[in-house]
Amino acid sequence: MLEDIHDIRPPVMTGIDPGLFRALIWGAGAVVLCALIVLLVRYWLKKRKNRIIDLQALPLLSPYETAVRDLERCMADFGHDAKIFYFELGRIMKAYVSGTFQINCSEMTSQEMARAVKKFKYLDSKVKTELIRFQDQCDPIRYMPVEAQAPLDAGRMQQDLAFAGSLVAGIEQIVTDAVVREKAEDV
Numbered sequence: 001m002l003e004d005i006h007d008i009r010p011p012v013m014t015g016i017d018p019g020l021f022r023a024l025i026w027g028a029g030a031v032v033l034c035a036l037i038v039l040l041v042r043y044w045l046k047k048r049k050n051r052i053i054d055l056q057a058l059p060l061l062s063p064y065e066t067a068v069r070d071l072e073r074c075m076a077d078f079g080h081d082a083k084i085f086y087f088e089l090g091r092i093m094k095a096y097v098s099g100t101f102q103i104n105c106s107e108m109t110s111q112e113m114a115r116a117v118k119k120f121k122y123l124d125s126k127v128k129t130e131l132i133r134f135q136d137q138c139d140p141i142r143y144m145p146v147e148a149q150a151p152l153d154a155g156r157m158q159q160d161l162a163f164a165g166s167l168v169a170g171i172e173q174i175v176t177d178a179v180v181r182e183k184a185e186d187v
């Protein structure tokens with residue numbers, strides 16, 4: 001009977017060790033603190049970078065100013081290749097019409113642009129017709145296969161460039177006059 005009696009064992013630890021638990025809590029707090037510091041530094045650097053970019057931003061040009069600038073560069077940059085020249089000329093005209101009348105002409109075909117131009121209330125029918133005719137005149141050159149294309153002389157390209165410039169200037173004058181008239185009517 002005495003053989004069945006054993007000594008009492010010392011208490012056994014169960015669960016997490018309190019020292020380990022305390023170390024894990026301190027470690028987690030340190031990780032969160034480091035992450036917070038990294039986020040704050042990133043935010044500060046980003047804000048500082050945006051402030052520098054804002055100071056260096058170029059002034060926005062009006063659609064007219066952009067078109068005039070691009071037309072001036074067009075002959076010098078693309079005058080050696082008629083296909084590229086007329087693509088660029090069409091892009092400039094579409095960008096100008098898009099910016100002036102707040103429609104997305106850059107995604108339109110010439111026929112879609114013609115339908116949109118016909119709806120403009122400020123433009124008279126002569127200017128609308130000239131704009132549509134100009135786009136239609138440039139389309140065969142833009143989309144004709146290179147092999148089938150006859151070489152264009154620089155004189156015709158220069159005439160088309162001058163016509164595009166006068167067309168942009170004419171539209172700008174009409175739009176400016178319409179805005180002035182509206183302001184005068186409001187007063």
